Amino acid sequence: xxxxxxxxxxxxxxxxxxxxxxxxxxxxxxxxxxxxxxxxxxxxxxxxxxxxxxxxxxxxxxxxxxxxxxxxxxxxxxxxxxxxxxxxxxxxxxxxxxxxxxxxxxxxxxxxxxxxxxxxxxxxxxxxxxxxxxxxxxxxxxxxxxxxxxxxxxxxxxxxxxxxxxxxxxxxxxxxxxxxxxxxxxxxxxxxxxxxxxxxxxxxxxxxxxxxxxxxxxxxxxxxxxxxxxxxxxxxxxxxxxxxxxxxxxxxxxxxxxxxxxxxxxxxxxxxxxxxxxxxxxxxxxxxxxxxxxxxxxxxxxxxxxxxxxxxxxxxxxxxxxxxxxxxxxxxxxxxxxxxxxxxxxxxxxxxxxxxxxxxxxxxxxxxxxxxxxxxxxxxxxxxxxxxxxxxxxxxxxxxxxxxxxxxxxxxxxxxxxxxxxxxxxxxxxxxxxxxxxxxxxxxxxxxxxxxxxxxxxxxxxxxxxxxxxxxxxxxxxxxxxxxxxxx
Numbered sequence: 001x002x003x004x005x006x007x008x009x010x011x012x013x014x015x016x017x018x019x020x021x022x023x024x025x026x027x028x029x030x031x032x033x034x035x036x037x038x039x040x041x042x043x044x045x046x047x048x049x050x051x052x053x054x055x056x057x058x059x060x061x062x063x064x065x066x067x068x069x070x071x072x073x074x075x076x077x078x079x080x081x082x083x084x085x086x087x088x089x090x091x092x093x094x095x096x097x098x099x100x101x102x103x104x105x106x107x108x109x110x111x112x113x114x115x116x117x118x119x120x121x122x123x124x125x126x127x128x129x130x131x132x133x134x135x136x137x138x139x140x141x142x143x144x145x146x147x148x149x150x151x152x153x154x155x156x157x158x159x160x161x162x163x164x165x166x167x168x169x170x171x172x173x174x175x176x177x178x179x180x181x182x183x184x185x186x187x188x189x190x191x192x193x194x195x196x197x198x199x200x201x202x203x204x205x206x207x208x209x210x211x212x213x214x215x216x217x218x219x220x221x222x223x224x225x226x227x228x229x230x231x232x233x234x235x236x237x238x239x240x241x242x243x244x245x246x247x248x249x250x251x252x253x254x255x256x257x258x259x260x261x262x263x264x265x266x267x268x269x270x271x272x273x274x275x276x277x278x279x280x281x282x283x284x285x286x287x288x289x290x291x292x293x294x295x296x297x298x299x300x301x302x303x304x305x306x307x308x309x310x311x312x313x314x315x316x317x318x319x320x321x322x323x324x325x326x327x328x329x330x331x332x333x334x335x336x337x338x339x340x341x342x343x344x345x346x347x348x349x350x351x352x353x354x355x356x357x358x359x360x361x362x363x364x365x366x367x368x369x370x371x372x373x374x375x376x377x378x379x380x381x382x383x384x385x386x387x388x389x390x391x392x393x394x395x396x397x398x399x400x401x402x403x404x405x406x407x408x409x410x411x412x413x414x415x416x417x418x419x420x421x422x423x424x425x426x427x428x429x430x431x432x433x434x435x436x437x438x439x440x441x442x443x444x445x446x447x448x449x450x451x452x453x454x455x456x457x458x459x460x461x462x463x464x465x466x467x468x469x470x471x472x473x474x475x476x477x478x479x480x481x482x483x484x485x486x487x488x
Contacts, residue, residue, distance in 0.1 A: 021035065024350070025347070025350055025351065025352045026350055026351045026352065026373050026376045026377065027352055028328070028351060028352065028353055028354060028363035028364055028365060028369070028373070028377065029352055029353060029354040029355075029363075029364055030228060030229050030235070030354065030364055031228040031229070031233070031234065031235045032204075032227075032228060032229055032230045032231045032232055032233065032364070032366040032367075032368065033228075033231075033232035033233065033234070033275075033366075033368055034232075034366065034368040034369065036232075036368050038232055038278060038368065039274075039278065041274050042232070042274060045267070045270060045271065045274070049267055052266060052267055052270065053265070053266065053267055054266050055263060055266075056263075060266065063088060063090070063260070063264040063269065064253075064256075064257050064260075064262070064264075070088065070269065073088065073269070073272070073273045073276075074086050074087060074088055076273075076276060076277075076280075077239055077272075077276050078241065080206060080207075080276055080279070080280050081206050081214065081216055081225070081239070081241050082206065082214070082216050082217055082243065083216055083241035083242060083243045084242055084243045084244070084249075085241070085242045085249055085252075086239050086240070086241045086242075087099075087239065087240045087241075087242075087252065087253070087256055088237075088239060088264075088269055088272055089224075089237070089238040089239060089240060089256065089260060090236055090237065090260060090261065090264040090265050090268045090269065091236055091238075091259070091260055091261065092200075092226060092228070092235075092236050092237075092238050093120070093198065093200035093224045093225070093226045093238040094120040094123075094259075095238070095256070095259040095260050096224035096238050096239070096240040096256075096259075097118075097120050097121055097124050097198055097224060098120070098123075098124045098127055098128070098255065098258070098259040099240060099252055099255030099256045099258075099259045100168075100196045100222045100223075100224065100240060100247075100252065100255070101121075101124040101125070101127075101128045101130065101166075101168070101196070101255075102124075102127075102128050102251065102254070102255035102258065102259070103222065103247055103248060103251040103252040103254075103255045104165065104166040104194050104196055104221075104222065104247060104251075105128055105130050105165055105166055106165075107128065107129035107130070108129060108130075108131070109130055109131070109163075109164075109165045109166075110130070110131045110132075110133055110161060110163045110164045110165065111125075111130050111131070111132060111133065111164060111165060111166045111167070111168060112132075112133045112135060112154060112157045112158065112161070112164050112166070112167040112168070113125070113132045113133065113134055113135070113167075113168050114134075114135055114137065114148075114149040114168065114169040114170055114179075115134045115135060115136045115137065115443075116136075116137050116146050116148070116149070116170055116173055116443055117168070117169075117170050117198065117443065117444075118170065118198060118200070118441070118443065119435045119437065119439075119443070119444055119471065121168060121170070121198065122411060122435045122444055122447050122448065123435075125411040125412070126411045126412050126415045126416065126448060127412075129410075129412045130411075130412075131410055132407070132411065132447075133157055133161050133164055134404075134407075134447075135149055135153045135154065135157050136404060137149050137150075137318065137319055138150075138318040138319060139318065140314070140317060140318045140320075143175075143310065143314075143329075143331065143359070143360065144357070144358065144359050144360075145175060145357070145360070146173075146318075146443075147177060147317065147318025147319040147320050148171065148173070148177055148178065148179035148180075148318065148319035148320050148321070149169055149179050149184065149319055150179075150180065150183075150319040151180055151183035151184045151186070151187045152187075153319075154167055154169075154184050154187045154188065155187045155191075158187070158188070158191045158193065164193060165193060166193050166194050166195075166196055167184070167188050167193060167194075167195050167196065168195075168196040168197075168198065169181070169184060169195070169196075169197055169198070170197075170198040171197060171198075171199060171202070171215065172199070172201050172202050172212065172322075172324050172327070173201070173441065174201065174355065174362065174441035174443075175310065175327060175329050175360075175362060175441075176201070176310075176323055176324030176325075176326070176327025176329065177314070177320045177322075177323060177324075178202075178212045178320065178321055178322035178323065178324065179319060179320075179321060180319070180321040181195075181197060181213075181215050181218035181219065181220060181321075182213075182218040182219055183321075185218055185219030185220060185221075186219065188221075189219070189246075192246075193246075194221035194222065194244060194246040194247055195219065195220050195221050195222075196220070196221065196222050196223070197215035197220040197222075197223040197224075198223075198224060199214065199215045199220075199223045199224060199225055200224060200225065200226040200229060200238070201226065201229055201230060201324070201327070202214060202215065202225060202230070202324065203225035203226055203227050203229060203230050203231050203239075204230040204231060204279070204283070204287065204326065204366070204367075205324075207279045207280070207283035207284055207287060208283070208284050208287040208288065208291075210287075210288075210291055210325070211287070211324065211325070211326070212321075212322035212323075212324055213322070216241055216243050220243070221242070221243065221244030221246050221247050222240070222241065222242050222243075222244060222247050222252070223240075223241050224238060224239070224240050224241070225238060225239050225241070226238045227239060227271075227272050227275055227276075229364070230326070230364065230366050231275045231279060231366065231367075232274075232275050232278060232366070232367065232368055233268075233271045233272050233274075233275035234267065234268050234271040236265075236268055237268050237269075237271055237272045237275075239272065240252065240256065279367075282367075283367060286367035287326075287367055289367075290326060290365060290366070290367055290369060291325060291326070293365075293369070293370075293371060293374045294325055294326065294328070294365065294374075296374070297309075297328075297374055297377070297378070298311060300378060301330075301381075304381065304382075304385060305334070305385075306332075306334040306335040306336075306385055307330050307331065307332060307334060307335065307381065307385070308330065308331040308334065309328065309329070309330055309331075310323065310328075310329040310330075310331075311323065311325075312325075326364075326365045326366070327362065327363075327364060327365070328362065328363040328364075328365060329360050329361075329362050329363075330360060330361050330362075330363070331359055331360050332359070332360065332361055332384070333359045335384065335385055335387075337384070337387065338358055338359070338466065339356035339357050339358055339359050339360045339361050340356045340357075340358065340466060342356065342361050342384060343355075343356035343361050345383075345384050345387055346361065346380050346381075346384060349379070349380035349383050349384065350376060350380060351376060351377055351380040355441065357438070358463075358466055363377075405432075405446050405447070405450035405451055405452070405453065405456065406450060406451045407447075407449050407450050408431055408449060408450065408451055409431060409448075409449035409482065410449055411447060411448040411449050412448075413449060414431055414432065414433050414448035414449035414450075414482050415433055415434065415448040415449075417433070417482060417483075418482070418483040419433035419434075419480045419481060419482055419483055420480070420481060420483045421478040421479065421480055421481075422478060422479065422481055423476075423477055423478055423479075424436075424457055424460060424461060424473060424477050424478070424479050425457060425461065425477065427452045427457060427479055427481055428452060428453060428454045428457055429451065429452070429453075430451070430452050430481035430482070430484075431449060431450065431451060431452070431481060431482040432446045432447060432448055432449065432450050432451075432452055432479070432480070432481060432482075433448055433480040433481055433482050434448060434472040434479070434480040435447050435448060435471070435472060436452075436460065436470065436471065436472050436473060436479055437460075437470065437471060438463055438469055438470060438471070439469050439470070439471040445459065445460060452479075452481070460473070461477075464477070
């Protein structure tokens with residue numbers, strides 16, 4: 001190692017991760033294992049990680065052509081989730097979203113897409129060469145967020161666009177709001193098209209009756225779960241499920257081969273296998289404990305004042321049929337603090353939330369959280385309230401309602417054609433070449449192929465100033481647009 005300069009002695013990512021571990025912050029965010037080991041097997045996996053980092057050999061099976069242990073693990077996963085077939089994935093729900101779009105559609109097909117989708121859905125449209133028919137969920141004005149797509153909206157879209165070959169919705173969303181998946185599935189099946197569901201945030205639903213029903217039990221034909229978001233599995237782990245005669249599993253497997261690495265991590269696959277076994281055997285009891293902690297927190301907040309916790313009362317409004325009780329959404333604005341500022345103050349108090357918007361702070365709770373974690377959260381909220389009540393004025397940001405952009409080019413044409421970067425403030429009237437929006441939750445405000453209008457620009461600039469997390473916009477406030485004349 002002689003001759004290396006001082007910089008070569010650094011390992012920045014490792015150093016950053018090590019610092020975070022040493023801060024002892026209570027983690028109400030992904031991944032669902034919260035940095036904790038459960039049982040002897042998890043401890044063994046952690047200890048033997050380097051030795052268990054193996055590859056495809058005659059004795060180790062092959063994710064893309066499973067015949068042994070991986071095939072059995074996938075069978076057990078399908079049994080746990082009530083699917084006909086389940087497929088392990090090592091690059092998150094993103095790869096599953098790509099695969100199910102490739103399986104259900106062919107290049108040039110039209111697909112109905114709920115606009116409250118993750119940006120990976122937009123990227124899937126680009127990669128698969130599909131034409132989107134967007135439908136927008138109604139607003140929940142008092143929470144300043146969108147609700148969920150209604151079955152009648154799906155029916156109207158399919159009636160007006162008989163060329164559509166599939167429907168893709170997101171349920172639950174980042175706030176834990178679930179659509180009427182059963183009703184939407186019924187509408188889809190009446191018209192002979194499959195329902196695809198991005199259920200990335202609902203991997204835990206299948207393991208307790210007090211949680212919303214899973215997409216598969218509601219009639220979805222193909223759905224994806226992120227194991228790492230709400231279960232004790234490692235980051236990047238997800239599962240794609242099929243329960244339908246309307247979806248060709250050979251096309252699903254072909255899509256997965258295109259969307260996934262040819263060198264899948266056995267450590268990631270093992271963590272999924274272990275998480276499934278844990279949830280199947282102990283998940284119901286541990287979820288029951290978690291729901292008890294949450295009920296106690298909800299009652300405690302009633303006596304605090306200034307903080308609203310989203311609860312079951314939201315059901316039946318703006319397309320919301322179920323609310324995931326394990327996804328905590330707190331409106332902090334009554335304390336005189338914006339959501340982003342509250343997230344920062346909570347971090348100082350030893351609690352890291354999953355995300356914040358202008359009004360709300362969102363916490364991801366899982367079976368790995370315990371009574372001590374919730375006690376720390378209460379103490380942090382008490383100190384947060386004290387900070388807010390000393391504020392000079394109550395912060396009331398504007399309601400950010402975006403217009404519905406006009407689609408001019410297909411997403412693939414816009415994203416893969418000639419592009420240039422311009423200042424966002426000068427992009428009015430230009431066609432977006434990349435999705436642009438807030439992250440999290442990763443929902444695009446404008447998608448490739450759509451005109452960028454002045455109202456959208458003002459909202460994004462305001463969000464950037466307040467939140468500072470606009471994806472596909474750099475610190476220079478530049479965004480990618482289709483090069484002029486390129487689409488004429």
